[in-house]
Structure formats: C-alpha cells, structure tokens
Amino acid sequence: MxxxxxxxxxxxxxxxxxxxxxxxxxxxxxxxxxxxxHLIPDTHFLGDEVCASCHKEQFKDWKGSHHDKAMDIAIDATVLGNFNNIMFKSQDITSRFFKKNGSFYVNTEGRDGEYYDYKIEYTFGVEPLQQYIVKFPDGHYQCLRTAWDTEKNKWFDLYPDFKVLHSEWLHWSRGGLNWNTMCADCHSTNVRKAYNLDKHSYNTKYALINVSCEACHGPGKSHIERVNTLGENYTFGGDIKMTFTTTPKALVDQCARCHVRREQFxxxxxxxxxxxxxxxxxxxxxxxxxxxxxxxxxxxxxxxxxxxKMYQNNVTCTNCHNAHSLKLKFQGNKLCAQCHDTKVYDAPSHHFHKVSTEASQCINCHMTGKFYMGNDYRRDHSFRIPRPDLSLKYGTPNACTQCHTDKDDEWAWENYKKTHGTPKQKHFSxxxxxxxxxxxxxxxxxxxxxxxxxxxxxxxxxxxxxxxxxxxxxxxxxxxxxxxxxxxxxxxxxxxxxxxxxxxxxxxxxxxxxxxxxxxxxxxxxxxxxxxxxxxxxxxxxxxxxxxNKEFETHLEVTSDFTGGLAKKALYFVKKGDDLNAIKWYEKALEIDNMDNMIRTNLASLYYKNNDFTKAEAAFKTIITQEPEFAQTYYSYGLLLAEQNRVEEAIKQMNLAIKYMPQNIRFYYNLSLLYDKVNKLKQAEQVATKGLKLDANNESLLYVLAYIYQKQGDVGKAKNSAMKLVQLYPNNKQYQRFYKQLSTQ
The missing domain is CATH 1.25.10 (Leucine-rich Repeat Variant)
Structure with missing residues (x-):
C-alpha cells in the first residue's frame, strides 16, 4: 500500500x-x-484615554465603533441580549438566558452533554450580532453558539442547520468556538495566547481588552515620550504605525493580520x-x-x-473606509465615484438598470457577498465583473443570477453578451x-x-x-x-x-x-x-x-492547539523517519478533533506501514462511519485489504470508491487488477474499458487491458491496445517488447 x-x-x-x-x-x-x-510589555500600552487627549476627533470616531466594541466586560451597559429568563431551543438543545446576583448567565449543554449554569464574562462584537463568552476552569474562554441578533432583537443559532454533538470540536465548549485561539489575537491588544499542550490549558493575557488605538498604531509609550520631549518640534519617527506616510500596500499589509484567514508563525x-x-x-x-x-x-x-485591480492600482482600505469609525466615507455610488466617472459608469448605458435603484448600485454587481455566522453579510472585495460564462463552466456564482433568482446562467450569459459583449480582457480566473x-x-x-x-x-x-x-x-x-x-x-x-x-x-x-x-x-x-x-x-x-530551526519550533508551538499544527508536527517526524513520534502526534491531534479524517487517513497509513493492521483497519472503518461518501477511504482501505490477500473484501471497497468518485481513473486500474487476481477476467476487462471511456489514452489502463486480453487469449484486441501504447510512448522499450511478443503469437 x-x-x-x-x-x-x-x-x-x-x-x-x-x-x-x-x-x-x-x-x-x-x-x-x-x-x-521580543515581547512588548503591557505597560507600554497606555490606553485610549491617553490618545484622546491629543486626538479628539479620531477618538470620537473610534468610540462605539466595531473596533471599540470588539470585546467588553459583560455588564448592563454592554450586554445587548435579552437575559430576562428567556428560553431558546435549536437542534434539540434548550438554552436559558437569565440574570443572577447582578450577573448574566446561560444554562445550556456543556462539554460532557450535561446542562450547567455558565456565567457570561465578556461580550463579543456589537452588530449585526453580539456573542457571549464563558470561562472554563482550564483557562479556555468559549463563545456561545447562540448569539443575539441586534437588528431583529432575538436569539438565534449561528449554525441552525448543523447539529453538533458535545464531544465534537465544533461544539461551543471546544476548539471551534474557543476565544483563546480563534478570536483573541484580533479582538484585543497585545495578546499572548500562552497555551500549555500537556495540560491543554491556556493562560491568555492581553494589554487592552478591545481593538484599541494602540492595536493598530502600536504601543504609545515611546510616542508620548517623544511628544513630551520634542513638543512642537515633534515629527513622525517610527514611534507609531499606520500614519499618513504609510504607503497604500503597506497599509493593507498592516490591516491584513486581522482581516484574513491565515496560519500563524x-x-x-x-x-x-x-x-x-x-x-x-x-x-x-x-x-x-x-x-x-x-x-x-x-x-x-x-x-x-x-x-x-483596486489593490494593484494602490487603492487602500482608507480610500473607502474611515480609519477610525470604520464606516464608509460615502454612501451609494458616490463612494465609487471618487475614482470612476459617473457619466460613464453610473448610467443605464453601463449598468442597464433604473437609476437610483438597488440594481443600479455598483456594489451589487461588483461586490456580491454572503451571509456568515447566520446574519452577517460580508461583501467580496475582489471587485470583479460578473462572469456568467464561468458560472456555466465551473459552477461559480455571478451577480446576475444572484439577483435574478428566477433566471439561470444561460440567460445571464446571453444577456451579458447583448449588453456588454464578450469580455475584452482575460481575467486570471x-x-x-x-x-x-x-x-x-x-x-x-x-x-x-x-x-x-x-x-x-x-x-x-x-x-x-x-x-x-x-x-x-x-x-x-x-x-x-x-x-x-x-x-x-x-x-x-x-x-x-x-x-x-x-x-x-x-x-x-x-x-x-x-x-x-x-x-x-x-x-x-x-x-x-x-x-x-x-x-x-x-x-x-x-x-x-x-x-x-528555532523559528520552525515556534511555529509548531504556536499552532499546537490546532489539529493542523499537531498534524504538521507529525509530518515533520515522518520526514525524519520517526514513525512512532509521528503516530503519537497524529493521535494527539485526534484528541482535539476526533472528526478530522484527513489526519486519521494519514494515521491509518502509518499504522499499516508499521504493521499495526488492526489499528489501520479500525481507523479506516471509523472514517467510513463518519464520512460514508468519502471515496478515497474506500480506495485506501481496499489497498490495505488487498495486501493482506483479502481480495474479495478489497474488491467490495474499490467498487464503493468508484461509486462515490466515478471520475477517478486510478480506482478503475486497481479494481481491474483485483479482479484479475481472483481470475475474474471478464469483470477486469469491463472495469478497464469503463475507465478508458473517461480517459482513452490512460497509460496504466491501456497496459492492464492489453494484458487481460492476452490472458483471455484475445490476441487481436491485446495487440490493438499494445499498439496504441507504442504510438503514445514510442520511447518505451517495455511496450515495444510487449507488442512484438503479441505479434509473434
């Protein structure tokens, strides 16, 4: 295998x-x-009120913004949700939100499947939803799956159609909604995660609870010292970040760390x-x-x-967004008109819709979006032209049919060609x-x-x-x-x-x-x-x-509370030839997320390589139970069974692999060989022929089909397949010898 x-x-x-x-x-x-x-001491972060003394307008804009409200202590002034003994049920879990002794609580299902009262320690966000954070004894801070809709004023489930068991990583009390590792780095200032792998515990610290002035501009200590020393002679000297002198792409780079899906190093x-x-x-x-x-x-x-193209042409975040309030600088098409000629683009001759309607808004054609976390609509910032032709080829969305939901992509493409012609420039997509x-x-x-x-x-x-x-x-x-x-x-x-x-x-x-x-x-x-x-x-x-090597070890350590981080550590030991340590870290990763079957697949392979066939087979069976339509598992399990000479069982698994992924040529090749092994030559021929219908020039299938024809005594068909191999691969001496051998029969 x-x-x-x-x-x-x-x-x-x-x-x-x-x-x-x-x-x-x-x-x-x-x-x-x-x-x-180098760790910046918390004492170097002086707090927003210090900044406000000189930057009154900026502070006024920032106050109450999403950055300001990124996280807060749960008190009457910050909690927006209804905690007046409100019951909320979703996916068979009933949560009760109530107050006790002046504090906010929820009674809901915990890590062990039992119900407990949990005190709300922090609020998280402000609109269109507010989440709530609970503290666990091991330093884990967990975000509830039930959140408060600040627009509709009601509780709602972030994932209403997705049932999660209390033992799974995605349960609110576990890794998927863990504040320490999934949220803290971007919702507070100067965060140190401080994860203890052995105890699976945290001692997370921060300087300031929210996304403060200093979260973006850096610690204020040296800046204040220079201002106090230089007075009116003060000039920017690198003591603060994100200033008017920051170049457009550098500004995007600095904003990026909290506005990106990424891996930490x-x-x-x-x-x-x-x-x-x-x-x-x-x-x-x-x-x-x-x-x-x-x-x-x-x-x-x-x-x-x-x-x-915006980014390519040095448009940056603050061209559209107020850096401190985070609000758009202008409403409607006026925002785009900062750069784009309204006579050309804000006209029916361009957008082919009635003026001053939703359909005529630039963003609705060029910045489509999706809802995340239940009610949070976020727009795609690639600023692309709708391409119904690509939708037809690759199943990708386009703005036309997202709005005209009663129409299909064929209609959208035909109308696009009528109004705009075919695209004049090739898009990277x-x-x-x-x-x-x-x-x-x-x-x-x-x-x-x-x-x-x-x-x-x-x-x-x-x-x-x-x-x-x-x-x-x-x-x-x-x-x-x-x-x-x-x-x-x-x-x-x-x-x-x-x-x-x-x-x-x-x-x-x-x-x-x-x-x-x-x-x-x-x-x-x-x-x-x-x-x-x-x-x-x-x-x-x-x-x-x-x-x-030291940087690499830091990377492994900082990602060790993720299954992916532990899996990378396991792969490192695989590369070192230390399979036992690799197995240890893959197993450790599954302790965090028992549903991660990519990791379990790698672990099963290592079990097999090290002759632990029982564990390997058990791992494959677990994957099949959890993901019964994942074709690759049937294929891998079939190979394992074949090498143990359990060929009939292997054939069954390989057929299932083809059932769930019929376009994978390799599956047909291996199944054909398995049928040959038990002398079921007609089935072997049928499988190889079926695979060649998907890829008529597939080298492996042509060879195995020629071999099977020869074994059945059908030399003519065997010669035809072998001749095709020689034509496709004229420098392959093995194929030449095989063809000559057949020609003499």
Missing amino acids: RLLIFILTSLLFFSCKNENSKYVDAQDIEKEVFVST SEFYNFEGTFLDHYFPQLITKGIYYPDGQILDEVYVYGSFLQS ELLAPGITGDSHGFQKLLELSKDTIYPEIARASAVRAMSNYMDENAVNNMLAFLNDDSPIVRGATIDALNTVNSTDYARYVMPLLKDEKRTVRVKAFMAIAGLNEMQIPKAYKDVYKKV
Missing part, C-alpha cells in the same frame, strides 16, 4: 543558486529573530516586520474559495482584495478555475497564470499551489523557477507544492530559501528539507539552518 503521506528524505549534495536581495545572511537572520521574538504580533513575518494567508483553494477566487467559506477580506477543478488542460493554464506578473500575486501563488494536482516530472521542473519569484507569497506556495513530492531531487533548490527575507518562507523551506539531518546540511547553511 502506498503511504498517503508524502515524505522528503535525505539528499547528500546541494548546488547553490545566486544570492539576491530576497535572501539575507545568517547575521541578519539572527538580528531578525531577536527582534521578532510568530508567537505573538509585535509590530516588527511585515504580515508575512507573522502569518501566511489562505490561498485560493477548493472548498475555501470558489474556483474563480470568489469568497465561499469565511475568508474575510484580505485574500479577495489582493485579487482586485479563466486560467485558475480549470486547474482547481481538475481540467485535463488545467496545468498549462496554471503555468501561464503563474508566469505572468500582470496578474495578482495571490492568484499566481494559488496557481502554483494548484499545480500539485498535476504532479509529474515536467510539472515539478516548471515549478522550480517560482522558488526564485519576486513575490514571497509565490515562493511560499511553491515550497508547499513541492513539499508534496516524494523525492529528494529538489531539496537543493529549496535550501537557499532558508535565507529568505520573510520568516514564513524560511519556515516553509525548513519543513520541506526536514528529512535531512544536520550532517547533510552544507557548511554554508549550517548557521542559518539552526536559526530557522
């Missing part, structure tokens, strides 16, 4: 590439690491370096975004805004969507997108990452050039893609990125060469290797 985890093992010799400005020497990295791990944020020294953004991938880059799951704003959806010609389109720097860097990075769907020697050789790309997001994505290759041939290309200027790229590079031991590291990299 093939191990489902890809392992990068040792490489003895390396070739170095030319150094350039993207790489720094070991001394610089030592300095950077020291700065990046530093222990805490300390205003040093850039976004990519602390976090790496979620790229455009299946299930998170639509294949064309539109928002699907909860990704916030940064990932979509980076796709936009035309190249990205085929690769993400697995189109047979997707790789070449991904390569075109990745190479062309006219497209947004997040789109190019997503294209490189999606190339891992087409991994072969040609694909990998094309990808290597992107390790030297000017964009650090592209470099990081390339490492992630190469990290899925079970080969040691590429480590020498990754090695120089240990000296990359961005910490996230360095850490990814370290993970990619984790199969090497220190003796195999060239002398020129030994010092930097040790320093990046």
Whole structure:
C-alpha cells in the first residue's frame, strides 16, 4: 500500500543558486529573530484615554465603533441580549438566558452533554450580532453558539442547520468556538495566547481588552515620550504605525493580520516586520474559495482584495473606509465615484438598470457577498465583473443570477453578451478555475497564470499551489523557477507544492530559501528539507539552518492547539523517519478533533506501514462511519485489504470508491487488477474499458487491458491496445517488447 503521506528524505549534495536581495545572511537572520521574538510589555500600552487627549476627533470616531466594541466586560451597559429568563431551543438543545446576583448567565449543554449554569464574562462584537463568552476552569474562554441578533432583537443559532454533538470540536465548549485561539489575537491588544499542550490549558493575557488605538498604531509609550520631549518640534519617527506616510500596500499589509484567514508563525504580533513575518494567508483553494477566487467559506477580506485591480492600482482600505469609525466615507455610488466617472459608469448605458435603484448600485454587481455566522453579510472585495460564462463552466456564482433568482446562467450569459459583449480582457480566473477543478488542460493554464506578473500575486501563488494536482516530472521542473519569484507569497506556495513530492531531487533548490527575507518562507523551506539531518546540511547553511530551526519550533508551538499544527508536527517526524513520534502526534491531534479524517487517513497509513493492521483497519472503518461518501477511504482501505490477500473484501471497497468518485481513473486500474487476481477476467476487462471511456489514452489502463486480453487469449484486441501504447510512448522499450511478443503469437 502506498503511504498517503508524502515524505522528503535525505539528499547528500546541494548546488547553490545566486544570492539576491530576497535572501539575507545568517547575521541578519539572527538580528531578525531577536527582534521578532521580543515581547512588548503591557505597560507600554497606555490606553485610549491617553490618545484622546491629543486626538479628539479620531477618538470620537473610534468610540462605539466595531473596533471599540470588539470585546467588553459583560455588564448592563454592554450586554445587548435579552437575559430576562428567556428560553431558546435549536437542534434539540434548550438554552436559558437569565440574570443572577447582578450577573448574566446561560444554562445550556456543556462539554460532557450535561446542562450547567455558565456565567457570561465578556461580550463579543456589537452588530449585526453580539456573542457571549464563558470561562472554563482550564483557562479556555468559549463563545456561545447562540448569539443575539441586534437588528431583529432575538436569539438565534449561528449554525441552525448543523447539529453538533458535545464531544465534537465544533461544539461551543471546544476548539471551534474557543476565544483563546480563534478570536483573541484580533479582538484585543497585545495578546499572548500562552497555551500549555500537556495540560491543554491556556493562560491568555492581553494589554487592552478591545481593538484599541494602540492595536493598530502600536504601543504609545515611546510616542508620548517623544511628544513630551520634542513638543512642537515633534515629527513622525517610527514611534507609531499606520500614519499618513504609510504607503497604500503597506497599509493593507498592516490591516491584513486581522482581516484574513491565515496560519500563524510568530508567537505573538509585535509590530516588527511585515504580515508575512507573522502569518501566511489562505490561498485560493477548493472548498475555501470558489474556483474563480470568489469568497465561499469565511475568508474575510484580505485574500479577495489582493485579487482586485483596486489593490494593484494602490487603492487602500482608507480610500473607502474611515480609519477610525470604520464606516464608509460615502454612501451609494458616490463612494465609487471618487475614482470612476459617473457619466460613464453610473448610467443605464453601463449598468442597464433604473437609476437610483438597488440594481443600479455598483456594489451589487461588483461586490456580491454572503451571509456568515447566520446574519452577517460580508461583501467580496475582489471587485470583479460578473462572469456568467464561468458560472456555466465551473459552477461559480455571478451577480446576475444572484439577483435574478428566477433566471439561470444561460440567460445571464446571453444577456451579458447583448449588453456588454464578450469580455475584452482575460481575467486570471479563466486560467485558475480549470486547474482547481481538475481540467485535463488545467496545468498549462496554471503555468501561464503563474508566469505572468500582470496578474495578482495571490492568484499566481494559488496557481502554483494548484499545480500539485498535476504532479509529474515536467510539472515539478516548471515549478522550480517560482522558488526564485519576486513575490514571497509565490515562493511560499511553491515550497508547499513541492513539499508534496516524494523525492529528494529538489531539496537543493529549496535550501537557499532558508535565507529568505520573510520568516514564513524560511519556515516553509525548513519543513520541506526536514528529512535531512544536520550532517547533510552544507557548511554554508549550517548557521542559518539552526536559526530557522528555532523559528520552525515556534511555529509548531504556536499552532499546537490546532489539529493542523499537531498534524504538521507529525509530518515533520515522518520526514525524519520517526514513525512512532509521528503516530503519537497524529493521535494527539485526534484528541482535539476526533472528526478530522484527513489526519486519521494519514494515521491509518502509518499504522499499516508499521504493521499495526488492526489499528489501520479500525481507523479506516471509523472514517467510513463518519464520512460514508468519502471515496478515497474506500480506495485506501481496499489497498490495505488487498495486501493482506483479502481480495474479495478489497474488491467490495474499490467498487464503493468508484461509486462515490466515478471520475477517478486510478480506482478503475486497481479494481481491474483485483479482479484479475481472483481470475475474474471478464469483470477486469469491463472495469478497464469503463475507465478508458473517461480517459482513452490512460497509460496504466491501456497496459492492464492489453494484458487481460492476452490472458483471455484475445490476441487481436491485446495487440490493438499494445499498439496504441507504442504510438503514445514510442520511447518505451517495455511496450515495444510487449507488442512484438503479441505479434509473434
């Protein structure tokens, strides 16, 4: 059975590439690491009232804003929900909201499935919903699943159609709604998570409870000292962040850390370096975004805004939003008219709708959105032109049919062509969507997108990452050039893609990125060469290797309360050849989320590799119970059974794999071989033929079909299949010999 985890093992010799400005020497990295791990004392954050003494207008705008109300102590003045002994029932769980001794409480289901009274410690947010936070004895602060709708003035379930058991990670009392790790970093100022892995407990601290002035502008201590010392001679000297001198893209970078779905790399944020020294953004991938880059799951704003022409042309957050109140600077199309000619764009000749109607609003065609958390409508910030033609090809949404719900995409596309013609410029999504959806010609389109720097860097990075769907020697050789790309997001994505290759041939290309200027790229590079031991590291990299190792350990530690973080630690040990430690950390990850079956699949593979067949089979059966339509599990389980010579059972599992994923060619190949193994040649032939209907030139299926025809004595059909192989692969001597052998029969 093939191990489902890809392992990068040792490489003895390396070739170095030319150094350039993207790489720094070991001394610089030592300095950077020291700065990046420096904790800012809470005493350096002076509080909003100190700021208000000089910045009255800004403070007035900020007061009462979403940042101000990001989190607060639960008292009469801050709690908006009805706690007058109100009962609320959803998914068979009845919660009662009440007051006792001047405090706010909820009686609801706890971690063990029993009901308890929980005191509300904090409010979370202000509109369109307010959540409430409960404290557990182990330092876990948990956000209730039931929230208060501040517009309709009623309690509601954040996920009304999704039943969650008390034992699952998504239960309100567990990881999915844990404040310490899912919320705190962006809702308070100077947060230190302080997670204890052994005890699965937190000692989280912050300087200020909400998103204060200093959450964005940095600690005020040195700023106040300079103001007091210099008086009227004061000028900006780096003592505060996000000023009028901050460039547009730098401002987006600084706002991004709290307006993005991302992975964390530093222990805490300390205003040093850039976004990519602390976090790496979620790229455009299946299930998170639509294949064309539109928002699907909860990704916030940064990932979509980076796709936009606005960002490419130095439009920044504060061009549309008041930096302190967070409100839009103008209402209606006047906001867009700051840059766009109203005579051209705010006219029926452009939008083909009645003037001053909802349909004529720019944002309703170019900033569609989705509801998250039940009632929170968030707009897509990629500012795209509606593309019904892509909807027809890839099932992506478009503004036309989202509004005209009684019409279909065919109608939308025909009307689009009548009013606007066909799109005159190629959008990156035309190249990205085929690769993400697995189109047979997707790789070449991904390569075109990745190479062309006219497209947004997040789109190019997503294209490189999606190339891992087409991994072969040609694909990998094309990808290597992107390790030297000017964009650090592209470099990081390339490492992630190469990290899925079970080969040691590429480590020498990754090695120089240990000296990359961005910490996230360095850490990814370290993970990619984790199969090497220190003796195999060239002398020129030994010092930097040790320093990046510390950054990597910090990354593992700060993500150790996520299943993904523990899974990465397990994969690190797999690369090291330490399967027992890998098994330990995969098992630890499942203690946090027993429903994470990607992790369980990897664990089952390790069990099997280490001859623990009983645990491997039990793991596969658990996955099938929890996700009965997940085809890959039946395939993997079938391979396990086959190697134990339980062929009839393996055939049953492989048939189920095809049932739930009929387009996967590999399933047909393996099932055909299994039928052959028990001498059911006619079934083997039928399965191989069926697979070839999906891919007429599939090398593996052509070969197995020729072999089966030969075994059945049908030499003519066997020769036809073998001849096709020779024609498709004229340099393959094995196929030539096979054809000659058949020709003599």
